[in-house]
Amino acid sequence: MGRPDALVTRRPKTGVSAASWRSALVTGASSGIGEQFARQIAAAGVDVVLVARRVDRLDALARELRELDVVMEVLPADLSTPAGRAAVAARLADPERPIDLLVNNAGLGVATAFAEVTPTATARSSTSTSWPLSS
Numbered sequence: 112m113g114r115p116d117a118l119v120t121r122r123p124k125t126g127v128s129a130a131s132w133r134s135a136l137v138t139g140a141s142s143g144i145g146e147q148f149a150r151q152i153a154a155a156g157v158d159v160v161l162v163a164r165r166v167d168r169l170d171a172l173a174r175e176l177r178e179l180d181v182v183m184e185v186l187p188a189d190l191s192t193p194a195g196r197a198a199v200a201a202r203l204a205d206p207e208r209p210i211d212l213l214v215n216n217a218g219l220g221v222a223t224a225f226a227e228v229t230p231t232a233t234a235r236s237s238t239s240t241s242w243p244l245s246s
């Protein structure tokens with residue numbers, strides 16, 4: 112597994128280069144930062160698995176990005192549930208359809224003073240992370 116900074120060194124100042132990646136999985140791809148990650152990665156010619164709960168938005172994005180001649184897969188999953196996480200983990204571990212790049216972006220921010228953040232809110236939030244699964 113490569114180091115996180117490998118992503119930075121491979122990335123040009125604008126856009127995403129295809130590098131050696133052939134497939135990526137983006138969580139939180141139905142809106143915001145994750146959707147933009149998916150757009151940039153597909154535009155670089157990399158196949159993308161789109162993960163989120165709003166399947167209508169994922170379907171629409173997949174239809175649009177297939178025009179770029181990449182394979183777009185929709186994987187509806189609620190990552191706050193064990194079943195949702197298991198579905199994504201199983202897809203990531205599928206040896207028949209390897210994923211080279213994980214953009215684990217899904218989540219929500221806790222917009223409050225640190226001293227007021229509750230353990231529940233912290234547990235529900237996550238930060239944007241991404242790392243290559245293989246070099």
Ligand SMILES: NC(=O)c1ccc[n+]([C@@H]2O[C@H](COP(=O)([O-])OP(=O)(O)OC[C@H]3O[C@@H](n4cnc5c(N)ncnc54)[C@H](OP(=O)(O)O)[C@@H]3O)[C@@H](O)[C@H]2O)c1
Pocket residue numbers: 138139140141142143144145146162163164165166188189190191192195216217218219220221237238239
């Ligand atoms: N925007 C910023 O300035 C900023 C700054 C720092 C960090 N971040 C972090 O970056 C991430 C994305 O932010 P954003 O602004 O792009 O937010 P956003 O537009 O609200 O997008 C959040 C994405 O996460 C997905 N998501 C949320 N809960 C989910 C769940 N339980 N299961 C599966 N997917 C889920 C949403 O899809 P569905 O609702 O369809 O499931 C959506 O695609 C968040 O973790 C946020 O905290 C954002």
